[in-house]
Structure formats: structure tokens, C-alpha cells
Amino acid sequence: VVVDERRRRGDGFVEWPGDRRVTRHIDNHGGELGSHGGCAARGAARQANRKGVPRVCREDQDFLVVGIDPGLMTGIAMFYVDHFTLLDQWPADTVGDRLRRTLEISHVRQIIIACERYNVGGSTVKKTRQPQAERVIGVAEDVAQALNAQFLLQNASDAKKIGSDKALKRVPGFAPPSIHAYNAASQVYAALARLLPKVLDQFVPV
Numbered sequence: 001v002v003v004d005e006r007r008r009r010g011d012g013f014v015e016w017p018g019d020r021r022v023t024r025h026i027d028n029h030g031g032e033l034g035s036h037g038g039c040a041a042r043g044a045a046r047q048a049n050r051k052g053v054p055r056v057c058r059e060d061q062d063f064l065v066v067g068i069d070p071g072l073m074t075g076i077a078m079f080y081v082d083h084f085t086l087l088d089q090w091p092a093d094t095v096g097d098r099l100r101r102t103l104e105i106s107h108v109r110q111i112i113i114a115c116e117r118y119n120v121g122g123s124t125v126k127k128t129r130q131p132q133a134e135r136v137i138g139v140a141e142d143v144a145q146a147l148n149a150q151f152l153l154q155n156a157s158d159a160k161k162i163g164s165d166k167a168l169k170r171v172p173g174f175a176p177p178s179i180h181a182y183n184a185a186s187q188v189y190a191a192l193a194r195l196l197p198k199v200l201d202q203f204v205p206v
Contacts, residue, residue, distance in 0.1 A: 057110055057112065057150070057195045057196050061109045061110055062080070062081055062108050062109055062110070063080075063081065063108060063109065063110035063111070063112065063196065064078060064079070064080050064103070064106055064108040064110070064111050064112070065078070065079045065111075065112045065114060065188045065191050065192060065196075066078050066079075066099070066103070066111070066112065066113045066114065066188070067079070067114050067115075067183075067184035067185055067186070067187030067188035067189075067191065068095075068113065068114070068115040068116065068136065068137075068140055068184055068187060069116050069156075069180045069181075069183035069184040069187065070092070070115060070116060070118060070130075070132070070133040070134075070135075070136035070137050070140070071092065071130055071132055071133045071136070071180065072091070072092055072130070072132045072133075073089045073090070073091060073092070073178070073180055074089060074090050074091070074092050074095050074132075074136050074180065074184075075088075075089050075176075075178065075179075075180030075181045075182070075183050075184035075185075076088050076089065076090055076095075076099075076181065076184050077176075077181060077184035077185040077187065077188045078102075078188075079171075079188045079192070080108070081199075082172065082199070082202065083171065083172035083173040084171060084172065084173030084174050084185065084188075085173065087173070087174070087175060087176045087177060087181040087182075087184070087185060088177065088181055089177070089178050089180040089181055092132040092133075092135060092136050095136050095139055095140070096139040096140075096142070096143060099113075099139075099140065099143050100143050100146070100147070103143065103147055103149065104147065110150075111144075111147060111149035111150070112149065112150045112152065112191055112195060113140055113141075113143070113144045113149050113150070113151050113152070114152045114154055114159075114187040114188060114190065114191035115136075115137055115140050115141075115151070115152065115153055115154070115187065116153075116154060116155075116156050116159065116183065116184075116187055117137075117153040117154060117155050117156070118130065118133045118134055118137060119155075137153070150195075152191055152194070154187055154190050154191065154194075156183065156186075158190060159183075159186040159187050159189070159190035160183070160186050162186070162189055162190040162193050163185060163186030163187070163188070163189025163190050163193075164186075167189060167203070168182075168185055168186065168189060170203040170204075170205075171185075171189070171203055
């Protein structure tokens with residue numbers, strides 16, 4: 001659990017020894033996990049998020065990966081450590097509040113939000129643009145920055161290629177109620193392959 005000077009989360013706290021701000025990492029049992037210069041670390045992480053640069057993730061720490069298929073009905077998938085914990089679809093105008101509330105109480109050390117990239121081309125303009133999709137992407141990125149989570153934008157075609165139906169069916173908890181939830185699950189799988197590939201080894205038949 002990480003707490004910065006603006007927000008208290010879980011059991012974490014912040015100290016200001018002299019003029020150097022130090023963010024302390026506290027686990028759910030009150031044990032300290034270490035500390036670092038809060039401002040510099042958060043600034044670097046947010047800058048990396050804005051540039052789309054993946055941060056280093058660790059398989060030996062608990063993590064939560066959120067997959068998002070943005071749209072009028074937004075697909076949501078959540079994967080914790082070794083199984084899907086949520087596969088659902090939410091109305092676009094509820095995504096920000098529901099996502100923030102869910103993640104704020106998760107007490108997970110690493111959070112990754114993987115969102116389908118919405119590409120706007122000539123054909124898109126001629127047909128129908130989806131302002132809801134663009135809005136959801138912006139809201140998801142805002143939540144990621146507020147909670148110091150990693151934010152990824154991934155192409156739908158790449159995610160579906162990596163997170164295929166055959167691959168997803170091997171993962172515990174995979175039972176999507178809609179195509180939107182299915183697409184969100186593909187985003188999760190692609191993010192795992194990119195940042196935490198060893199996690200997927202357990203789902204590959206020997």
C-alpha cells in the first residue's frame with residue numbers, strides 16, 4: 001500500500017524528515033516494505049505513464065491487472081495474482097467512480113490498468129465516432145495517475161491475438177457475461193504477457 005502526501009490509503013503514512021518527503025510502504029499487517037523519495041518516484045512514474053513506458057513489475061509481489069474495453073457499455077476485467085476476480089460491463093458514465101472505489105480498497109502493491117486503444121481514422125469519422133470510448137479512456141488514465149497505477153493502451157487486434165479464446169479458457173475464473181467483458185479479459189492477458197510473462201506459464205499445458 002502506498003500513501004502520498006495528498007491521500008491516505010490503508011495503513012500507510014508519510015513523513016517529512018527535514019525538507020525531503022519520504023513515502024513509506026506499509027503492508028496490510030503494519031510491516032514496512034521500504035521507503036523512497038516520494039515526489040521524485042511518483043513524478044517519474046507518472047511521466048512514464050504519460051509516455052506509455054512500461055514500468056518494471058514483480059511476480060513476487062501481489063498485483064491486480066484491470067482490463068478495459070471502452071464504450072457506451074464498457075467491458076471490465078480484473079485479474080488478481082492467478083485468476084479473474086471480475087468480468088463485467090459497466091455503463092460508461094459510471095466507470096470512473098466504480099473503478100476508483102474498487103481500486104482504492106484493494107490494498108494491492110502493483111496495479112496495472114490496460115485499456116483498449118481507440119483509433120480514430122478517416123473511416124471512423126465517416127461512420128460513427130464513439131465519444132464515450134474516448135471519455136472512458138481519459139477517465140481510466142486519470143484514475144491510474146491518481147492511484148499511481150501503471151496505465152497501458154493496447155491495440156484490440158494485438159490483445160485478441162495474444163489473449164485468444166483458447167488461451168483465456170485456461171485461466172481460472174474466465175466466464176465473460178458479454179463480448180465487452182471478453183475483450184477486457186483479452187486486454188488483461190496481453191498486459192500480463194507484456195509485463196508479467198511468468199505469471200502466464202502456469203496456464204500453458206506441459
